[in-house]
Amino acid sequence: MAENKSYFFCGIGGSGMLPLAMIVAARGATVSGSDRSRDQGRTPGKFAWLEGQDIAFFPQDGSGPQAGQILVASAAIEDSVPDIAAANALGLPRMTRADLNAALFNAAGKAIGVGGTSGKSTVTGMIGWILESAGKKPTVMNGAVMRNFSGDDRPFASALVGDEAFYVSEVDESDGSIALYAPDVAVVTNISLDHKSLAELHGLFGDFAGKARVAVVNADDAESVPLLSGDNVVTFGFDDAATVRGSDFEALPDGCRFAVHADGTAYRVKLRMPGRHNAANALAAIAAAHAAGATVAQAVEALADFAGLARRYEVLGQANGVTVIDDFAHNPDKVAATLAAVAELPGRALLFFQPHGYGPLRQMGKELAASFAKGMRDGDKLHVCDPVYFGGTVDRSIGSEALVADIVAGGADAVHLVTRAACGAAMLDAAKAGDRILILGARDDTLTEFGRELLEKLALHA
Numbered sequence: 001m002a003e004n005k006s007y008f009f010c011g012i013g014g015s016g017m018l019p020l021a022m023i024v025a026a027r028g029a030t031v032s033g034s035d036r037s038r039d040q041g042r043t044p045g046k047f048a049w050l051e052g053q054d055i056a057f058f059p060q061d062g063s064g065p066q067a068g069q070i071l072v073a074s075a076a077i078e079d080s081v082p083d084i085a086a087a088n089a090l091g092l093p094r095m096t097r098a099d100l101n102a103a104l105f106n107a108a109g110k111a112i113g114v115g116g117t118s119g120k121s122t123v124t125g126m127i128g129w130i131l132e133s134a135g136k137k138p139t140v141m142n143g144a145v146m147r148n149f150s151g152d153d154r155p156f157a158s159a160l161v162g163d164e165a166f167y168v169s170e171v172d173e174s175d176g177s178i179a180l181y182a183p184d185v186a187v188v189t190n191i192s193l194d195h196k197s198l199a200e201l202h203g204l205f206g207d208f209a210g211k212a213r214v215a216v217v218n219a220d221d222a223e224s225v226p227l228l229s230g231d232n233v234v235t236f237g238f239d240d241a242a243t244v245r246g247s248d249f250e251a252l253p254d255g256c257r258f259a260v261h262a263d264g265t266a267y268r269v270k271l272r273m274p275g276r277h278n279a280a281n282a283l284a285a286i287a288a289a290h291a292a293g294a295t296v297a298q299a300v301e302a303l304a305d306f307a308g309l310a311r312r313y314e315v316l317g318q319a320n321g322v323t324v325i326d327d328f329a330h331n332p333d334k335v336a337a338t339l340a341a342v343a344e345l346p347g348r349a350l351l352f353f354q355p356h357g358y359g360p361l362r363q364m365g366k367e368l369a370a371s372f373a374k375g376m377r378d379g380d381k382l383h384v385c386d387p388v389y390f391g392g393t394v395d396r397s398i399g400s401e402a403l404v405a406d407i408v409a410g411g412a413d414a415v416h417l418v419t420r421a422a423c424g425a426a427m428l429d430a431a432k433a434g435d436r437i438l439i440l441g442a443r444d445d446t447l448t449e450f451g452r453e454l455l456e457k458l459a460l461h462a
Helices: 017-026 044-051 082-090 097-106 120-133 198-210 222-227 276-291 296-303 332-343 358-375 400-409 420-430 446-459
Strands: 006-010 030-034 070-072 110-115 139-141 166-170 185-188 214-218 233-237 244-252 255-262 265-271 314-319 322-327 349-354 381-384 414-416 436-441
Touching: 006 017, 006 082, 017 030, 017 044, 017 097, 017 139, 070 082, 097 110, 097 139, 097 166, 110 120, 110 198, 120 139, 120 166, 120 276, 120 296, 185 198, 185 276, 198 214, 198 222, 214 222, 214 276, 233 276, 244 276, 255 276, 255 296, 265 276, 265 296, 276 296, 276 332, 314 446, 322 446, 332 358, 332 436, 349 420, 358 400, 381 400, 381 420, 400 414, 420 446, 436 446
Parallel strands: 006 030, 006 070, 110 166, 110 185, 139 166, 185 214, 214 233, 233 244, 322 436, 349 381, 349 436, 381 414
Antiparallel strands: 244 255, 255 265, 314 322
16 A cells, blocks of 8 residues: 555654654655654664665755655644644645554454553564564564564664565554554453553453454453453463463573463473563464464474564673663553563662653553552662653653652652763662663663663773
């Protein structure tokens, strides 16, 4: 559907926009775009690489949109933004990221949608790698860089372009756009508080699972219980009744291992990713890939070589005995899972957290504080800077101070320091051999750069 079309992406560097731009460009469309981050000089390497892919860039000043194009932009972007105003003046048709992705997804004969509060990107990457290893040649649309598909020539491989008939994508419930998708196989990793109320989430995920030929649902997740009654449901998890069941989980210094029981056969799995939550992600991916035509044996073999995703407990390196880890954890469920993985191995954790907005702190600040307070161990310390803010009219009355106060009231050691630099300096001052520094947060590509800067400074502290 992209062939011979011309798209202008407003915000092309975003985690959901970039892979879509890559997919439609590979299918013959002309792609151009703008991005506020590029204009502000942030992550220049990413934009330089995109320009090298024959994508024309324009300042976000209204000069980019041209007659005959389709505008791709978030529904939340105001009409006053120059690019939007220019596109409106030209009468360009407008699609959201989800509109375009759903159109590609629904046109595929074999469409696998991965939904859930946490684990979507990891499970999407796992399914993509299993199916690619099994010779299925899927197209994969992900919100994170898949390290198995990345390299010097593809450093931002959040998309894999394969056959149009086989499409694997994570789908988003936060804006309700999950309702646009008609999956052949629907995966629900879990359901927990994030951007919407639990009642809204139950409705959205229930409808999504109900539309599929096969719905893959988490048997371990209490909030997913209402989805389990469908005739099309296959379950995964460590629950004894799960269709694809895990057992004998063991944490390892370089990942984890566990058993998988499916189709009357037991398999041994070793992952290069730590944490029981990643074992659960693997069980979901095995169940989904099996429903899409891969064998369980093929899935188990492929997962042994799955390299993970950027910013999903990604070890950036070690210096002077201190390990620096970059992680996407930003909501209560993701924070709990990351801290559980941290606790599986000895060593103090020095944590940095940048909230991904003022709105999320209002929506789930209490639950986020509870996850930190419960998951941190004696000796661990959390450093919280102000929330990410790129401009706009958002209510900033509730900030990081309130979050830290609730964490401290819950019994954990946390401090609010206004800037990222101040947090980094405090962690470097405290770090000793055997510690792990974790960089947590979302919506800001420069968090990885911050982690690498800390690693470089640690190396100088010999």
